[in-house]
Amino acid sequence: MGAHADRRIGARCVSHVGMTVSNLGRSVSFYEELGFRVRFQADQPTWSRVGMTLDGDGMLLELFSPHHPPAIGRSLDVLYPVEYGRPKIALTVADIEAAYEKVVAIGFLTLGPIEATPVSRLFFVLDPDRTPIQLHSFRDGQARVSELFVGDDARQTVGDIVNGTAAT
Numbered sequence: 596m597g598a599h600a601d602r603r604i605g606a607r608c609v610s611h612v613g614m615t616v617s618n619l620g621r622s623v624s625f626y627e628e629l630g631f632r633v634r635f636q637a638d639q640p641t642w643s644r645v646g647m648t649l650d651g652d653g654m655l656l657e658l659f660s661p662h663h664p665p666a667i668g669r670s671l672d673v674l675y676p677v678e679y680g681r682p683k684i685a686l687t688v689a690d691i692e693a694a695y696e697k698v699v700a701i702g703f704l705t706l707g708p709i710e711a712t713p714v715s716r717l718f719f720v721l722d723p724d725r726t727p728i729q730l731h732s733f734r735d736g737q738a739r740v741s742e743l744f745v746g747d748d749a750r751q752t753v754g755d756i757v758n759g760t761a762a763t
Contacts, residue, residue, distance in 0.1 A: 608738050613656075616658050632649075643659075685728075706718070
């Protein structure tokens with residue numbers, strides 16, 4: 596193990612687990628029954644997503660659902676590169692450019708270049724079983740995506756954060 600220490604990507608923590616679902620409302624209800632609370636919802640013309648957490652746990656479950664399902668075997672888009680039900684694992688890194696360079700140097704399969712969102716920069720790499728692993732760094736240094744959604748009444752939209760109207 597020690598021989599590979601200089602090649603390590605440097606993940607800080609597991610930020611969140613994301614899953615593509617066929618029916619967002621049904622899935623939200625299911626996870627609410629398990630004790631999860633909605634922390635944010637984001638709606639776009641072609642997709643919607645909901646972030647949920649368990650009380651006292653910083654790990655976020657992200658449910659993503661396209662409004663028009665893709666053809667079987669087709670990717671949804673670069674941010675959600677799998678069909679229904681298959682999770683992604685998101686890892687936070689301190690330096691996204693350095694992580695990308697190391698991943699490429701190691702020879703891991705990436706799903707594209709670094710992409711930018713309003714709150715982070717990210718890219719995907721596939722593990723040996725083709726599970727998508729999202730590596731990202733937040734613009735404001737957060738470790739987990741749940742840190743973007745704070746307070747007791749944290750049912751916010753991504754727009755709240757981008758527009759600076761999120762609760763602090």
